[in-house]
Structure formats: structure tokens, C-alpha cells
Amino acid sequence: MMADLKLTQKLWSGGLIVLFFAGWEAFCLISGMSDLILPRPSQVIETLIARFPVLWPHILQTLSTTMVGFALGVALGVFLGAMIGVSRVAYDTVYPLLIGFSSIPKVAVVPIFVLWFGSGTVPAVLTSLAICFFPIVVNIATGLATTEPELEDVLKALGASKMDILWNVGLPRTMPFFFASLKVAITYAFVGTVLAETVASNRGIGNVMMSASSNFDVPLVFAGLFILAALGVALYVAFSLIEARVTGWATRKNDLVAA
Amino acid sequence: MPRPALAVELSQASVTFGRGANSVPALAATTLRIPDGEFVALVGPSGCGKSTILRLVSGLVQPSAGVVIVGGREVAAKALRIGMAFQNPTMLPWLTIEKNVMLPLKIVQPFRAAYRQKKRSEFRDKAHALLAQVGLKGFASRYPWQLSGGMLQRANLCRALIHEPRMLLLDEPFGALDQFTREELWSILQDLWLSYRPTVLLVTHDLREAAFLASRICVMSARPGRIIDDAPVAFQRPRNIAMTFEPDFVALNQRLRELIVDARGAAQAEVSA
Ligand SMILES: Nc1ncnc2c1ncn2[C@@H]1O[C@H](COP(=O)(O)OP(=O)(O)OP(=O)(O)O)[C@@H](O)[C@H]1O
Numbered sequence: 001m002m003a004d005l006k007l008t009q010k011l012w013s014g015g016l017i018v019l020f021f022a023g024w025e026a027f028c029l030i031s032g033m034s035d036l037i038l039p040r041p042s043q044v045i046e047t048l049i050a051r052f053p054v055l056w057p058h059i060l061q062t063l064s065t066t067m068v069g070f071a072l073g074v075a076l077g078v079f080l081g082a083m084i085g086v087s088r089v090a091y092d093t094v095y096p097l098l099i100g101f102s103s104i105p106k107v108a109v110v111p112i113f114v115l116w117f118g119s120g121t122v123p124a125v126l127t128s129l130a131i132c133f134f135p136i137v138v139n140i141a142t143g144l145a146t147t148e149p150e151l152e153d154v155l156k157a158l159g160a161s162k163m164d165i166l167w168n169v170g171l172p173r174t175m176p177f178f179f180a181s182l183k184v185a186i187t188y189a190f191v192g193t194v195l196a197e198t199v200a201s202n203r204g205i206g207n208v209m210m211s212a213s214s215n216f217d218v219p220l221v222f223a224g225l226f227i228l229a230a231l232g233v234a235l236y237v238a239f240s241l242i243e244a245r246v247t248g249w250a251t252r253k254n255d256l257v258a259a
Numbered sequence: 260m261p262r263p264a265l266a267v268e269l270s271q272a273s274v275t276f277g278r279g280a281n282s283v284p285a286l287a288a289t290t291l292r293i294p295d296g297e298f299v300a301l302v303g304p305s306g307c308g309k310s311t312i313l314r315l316v317s318g319l320v321q322p323s324a325g326v327v328i329v330g331g332r333e334v335a336a337k338a339l340r341i342g343m344a345f346q347n348p349t350m351l352p353w354l355t356i357e358k359n360v361m362l363p364l365k366i367v368q369p370f371r372a373a374y375r376q377k378k379r380s381e382f383r384d385k386a387h388a389l390l391a392q393v394g395l396k397g398f399a400s401r402y403p404w405q406l407s408g409g410m411l412q413r414a415n416l417c418r419a420l421i422h423e424p425r426m427l428l429l430d431e432p433f434g435a436l437d438q439f440t441r442e443e444l445w446s447i448l449q450d451l452w453l454s455y456r457p458t459v460l461l462v463t464h465d466l467r468e469a470a471f472l473a474s475r476i477c478v479m480s481a482r483p484g485r486i487i488d489d490a491p492v493a494f495q496r497p498r499n500i501a502m503t504f505e506p507d508f509v510a511l512n513q514r515l516r517e518l519i520v521d522a523r524g525a526a527q528a529e530v531s532a
């Protein structure tokens with residue numbers, strides 16, 4: 001019964017996507033919309049296929065920049081999250097600063113990165129790092145801060161060190177929080193990369209879209225959007241699959257109840 | 260090394276939580292000596308400091324005044340292996356029951372050093388043997404959410420015992436269970452105690468439980484608690500549930516009950532005065 005429900009749900013979301021594009025296509029055809037304003041999805045796909053050889057290096061550029069920024073963001077996020085998650089004092093001390101930093105619009109920091117490192121890949125990596133590490137910090141810190149006091153007592157009475165408790169209880173318990181944040185962070189990392197590429201780079205999908213729009217090559221702009229959406233979905237799915245393998249215990253209980 | 264004759268020695272130990280105007284005296288100066296291998300039950304009105312005594316003995320709380328000596332040394336030194344179990348079984352949801360039970364072996368020496376080599380052989384067998392003893396044969400590779408509350412509490416007992424602790428600290432371990440499961444677990448705990456002979460300190464609100472299991476019962480006054488009655492329980496072992504309906508047993512229960520009712524009454528009189 002559970003499997004049926006899941007299948008139905010998948011059909012529905014697939015159907016919704018198809019419906020969305022069909023609706024878009026129909027709307028353009030019926031209203032006679034100029035493809036300089038809103039190209040039809042079929043035109044976008046056509047452009048995508050025709051220009052693919054030119055787009056491919058940019059796709060790789062954006063993807064690799066994002067992955068590097070994301071990896072650094074995860075490392076930084078896990079480190080900061082672990083630091084402030086294990087200690088109440090650190091949590092209270094560092095949190096206001098983090099909130100302050102995360103409320104800065106990241107568009108505003110791109111020029112600073114360009115000033116420091118010149119335009120190109122480095123500011124893009126840094127922007128995606130800066131934009132994606134925050135949800136990881138918050139989730140790791142929360143996961144670590146919410147361990148059950150009774151279990152901690154049991155382990156402390158055995159003579160367990162802080163490290164023992166972190167390793168055996170804190171970190172595994174944090175895994176579901178961590179993966180939830182990874183899924184958010186990877187999409188943020190994309191936003192960061194593309195943002196920096198539009199402003200200060202001559203490579204990458206962001207830059208392609210920028211120059212396409214100044215040439216009024218609107219189908220190419222939309223092709224860029226399609227690529228970004230596809231990359232985002234692909235990475236999201238990849239992390240969901242890993243998540244399901246690593247932290248299945250956190251969801252299995254609900255499955256059982258629902259079944 | 261000969262074992263010290265006294266497992267626990269509280270001398271005028273008191274605990275006050277917090278400072279200044281917000282301070283809460285949780286435990287008045289308490290003196291308690293527990294010989295090695297004895298089974299002591301601690302009963303008393305709610306909030307009188309029973310859990311605090313357990314936390315003192317396990318070294319989780321330092322005495323505000325007085326001395327706490329466990330296994331012949333001041334607590335911080337951890338002279339004894341200690342096993343603990345609370346009312347809430349707190350099994351880790353991402354580990355199987357077997358792995359949960361083996362957790363202390365991963366932490367406590369001398370098991371810790373050999374954990375990697377023996378976790379699939381000797382240690383696993385040990386966990387299985389204990390699980391079988393509490394009636395959980397065949398559940399070793401299940402996950403905690405696949406077990407009922409009573410079954411989890413059995414696993415919890417195993418986790419408290421797997422590292423062969425010399426001292427077992429139990430804080431209302433059967434408080435959340437139904438009467439029948441509870442009585443069954445009393446018998447299991449008695450058997451475990453008779454076979455391993457750890458020193459046990461059991462906190463409970465169930466006077467029948469105290470009288471059935473303990474070889475000595477300490478009654479505490481209302482907060483800040485101190486020990487107002489300390490008497491041995493002479494019934495022969497192994498005890499069985501039928502005994503709990505015999506006149507001697509019922510009389511003991513009655514006496515304990517009156518002591519606690521009085522302790523509560525005294526506290527309330529103080530508040531209203
Ligand atoms: N961490 C703490 N901070 C402040 N006060 C505390 C703390 N822990 C316990 N207390 C107080 O100390 C007193 C004794 O607590 P304790 O937990 O030892 O009671 P108890 O006898 O175990 O009660 P119960 O039977 O309800 O479990 C209580 O009045 C409680 O309010």
C-alpha cells in the first residue's frame with residue numbers, strides 16, 4: 001500500500017511538471033507572445049540542443065565551481081556547527097555574529113571578492129561558499145545541542161569523554177539534520193555561483209545568460225535557466241539518495257506507522 | 260586486588276543546586292554506607308533528592324559539602340565500573356538492539372581496547388547471552404522502534420550490565436511499565452543480581468518493588484532529603500511474587516508507606532506554617 005502511495009505521488013509530480021510546460025507552450029501559442037519576451041519551451045529545448053557544444057564547457061565550469069564552493073562550505077559549516085553545537089557558551093556567543101553575516105545579501109559581497117581576487121573562478125567559489133555554509137552550521141549545531149541528557153548521563157557515568165559522546169551519539173544523531181541542510185545548501189551554492197558569474201566572470205552559465213540577454217538571445221537565456229534547474233534537481237536527487245541510505249533510521253519509523 | 264568492603268560511602272554529603280537567591284537545597288547532609296554487593300532501595304517523597312544521590316555516586320554531580328567515596332576513592336577517579344539505567348530507555352535509534360547493548364563495551368576499559376577485534380565474536384555473544392537472559396532472544400538485530408516499551412526496558416537493563424559493572428544505579432527503571440511486565444522484570448533483575456552480585460542502588464516509588472528486590476531499604480524525608488529510616492529486608496532469596504502477598508511483606512509495605520506519608524505531611528505542615 002505504501003509503494004502504491006509513493007507511485008501515485010510520483011505520477012502526480014511528473015504530471016504536474018508536464019502540465020506546467022504544456023500550459024506554458026499553449027499560452028505562448030495562443031497569446032502570440034513574442035519569443036523575445038517569453039520563448040516557448042520547445043524553442044528553448046531546440047536552442048539547448050543546437051548550442052550544446054558551446055554550452056558544455058560552461059556547464060562544466062558552473063558545476064565544478066559550485067561543487068568546490070559547496071565542498072568548502074560544507075567543511076566550514078560542519079566545523080563551525082560542531083564548535084558551537086557542543087558548547088552552550090559558544091552557541092550563545094557566536095550565533096548573533098552568524099545571524100548578522102547571513103543577513104547580508106550575498107550580491108553585496110561579490111564586488112568585494114572581485115576587488116580582492118580579480119574576476120573569474122575564485123569569487124564565484126567564495127560566493128557559493130558564503131551563501132551555502134549557513135544552513136549547515138545551523139543544522140549541525142541544532143542536532144548536536146539536542147542530545148538526550150539521560151543518555152549523556154549513562155555514558156558519562158561510564159567515564160566517556162566528550163569526544164566519545166560526540167562520536168557515538170552527537171554525530172550520528174546529527175546526520176538527518178546534516179543531510180537536510182545539504183539539500184538546501186547545494187541549491188544555495190548554485191545560486192551563489194551563478195550570481196558571481198553574472199557579475200564578474202567570462203565563463204559559466206551565469207555569464208552565458210548575461211551576455212545572451214544583452215544580445216536579446218532570449219531562448220539562450222532560458223536555455224541557461226533550464227540547465228541550472230536540471231543541475232539543481234540532479235544534485236538534490238543525488239543527495240536525497242545518499243540521505244536515504246545513511247539516515248534511513250530517522251524516517252523508517254514513519255513508514256512503519258503509515259503502512 | 261581485594262575489593263574494598265564498602266562500595267559507597269557518603270559522609271555528610273549535601274547538594275545545593277544554583278547560587279544565591281535561586282539556590283535549591285536538593286539533598287541535606289546525608290551519611291550512607293553501602294557494603295560491596297548489597298542491594299539497596301531508596302524510597303521517599305517526590306523531589307526529595309533520590310536521583311541526586313544516584314548522580315552523586317556516579318560522579319555526575321559533585322557534593323556541595325561532605326565527602327563521597329565510591330570504590331574506596333573519591334568519585335572523580337572512577338574506581339568502579341558503573342552501569343546506569345533510567346526510566347526512559349534511551350536506545351539509539353540508528354543502532355540495532357545488539358549494538359545498543361554493546362555501547363558500553365565501546366567506551367569502558369578493558370573492553371574498549373579489544374572492541375574492534377571482538378565486536379563480532381566474543382562481545383556479540385555476550386550481548387546475545389544477556390538478551391536471552393531477559394527474554395529478548397531473537398530480537399538482537401531489530402531496531403529500537405520495532406520493540407515495545409517493556410522490551411526496550413529489558414534491553415536497557417542489558418546495556419547497564421554488559422560491561423560487568425561492580426555498581427548498578429537504577430532510577431525508577433520500571434516506572435513506565437505495566438504491573439505484569441514489572442513483576443517479571445523484578446524476577447529477572449533479582450536473578451541477574453544473584454548471578455553477578457553487583458552493588459545495586461535502586462530508586463523507586465513502588466514500595467512492593469523495593470521490598471521485593473532490596474536487601475536494605477532507605478527511606479528519605481521530603482526535600483531537602485535526608486535518610487530517616489534504614490532497615491534490612493530479611494526475606495529469603497530467591498523471592499517470588501507470591502511472597503509479596505504474605506503478612507510479613509504486607510506489614511513491611513505498610514510501615515514504609517506510613518513513613519513516607521509522615522515525611523510528606525511534615526513537609527506540608529512546614530510550608531503552611
Ligand atoms: N539541575 C538541577 N538544578 C536545580 N535544581 C535541581 C536540579 N536537579 C534537581 N533539582 C532539585 O533538587 C531536588 C531533588 O531532585 P531529585 O531529582 O533528586 O528528586 P527525586 O527524589 O529524584 O524526585 P522524583 O522522585 O520526583 O524523581 C528537586 O526539588 C529538584 O527541584
Ligand SMILES: [Mg+2]
Binds near residue numbers: 309310311430
Ligand atoms: Mg528522580
